Amino acid sequence: MPPKLINFDERLAQSIRFFWRGQRDAVKKQQTAGRADQGNRGAVTGGKNLDAFRDMIVDIVHLYGPEGCEVHRGKTMVVLPGFFRPTKQWDLLIVFKERLLAAM
Secondary structure (H helix, E strand, O other): OOOOOOOHHHHHHHHHHHHHHHHHHHHHHHHHHOOOOOOOHHHHOOOOOOHHHHHHHHHHHHHHOOOOOEEEOOOOOOEEOOOOOOOEEOOOEEEEOOEEEEEO
């Protein structure tokens, strides 16, 4: 059986749509609640805007990454030392043989 393939063009298009829909929905939510941030800040402070990109990267790593590659998404497994603060919580960490490959 051939390996499962990812349609990168379609996944990227879905992620982009999710990103813009998430920003639009965050602005609407703030306006409905009667508290809108200045400028475009309301569109980006709602969180979840990059979840579809994160999920696409996770799928790519699981399908095409090296055997034994670890993907961490949970709140306790995504903390690293930061430059401006002692700890920084990331959305995604990719680790291979106890070495950090990527942080998002």
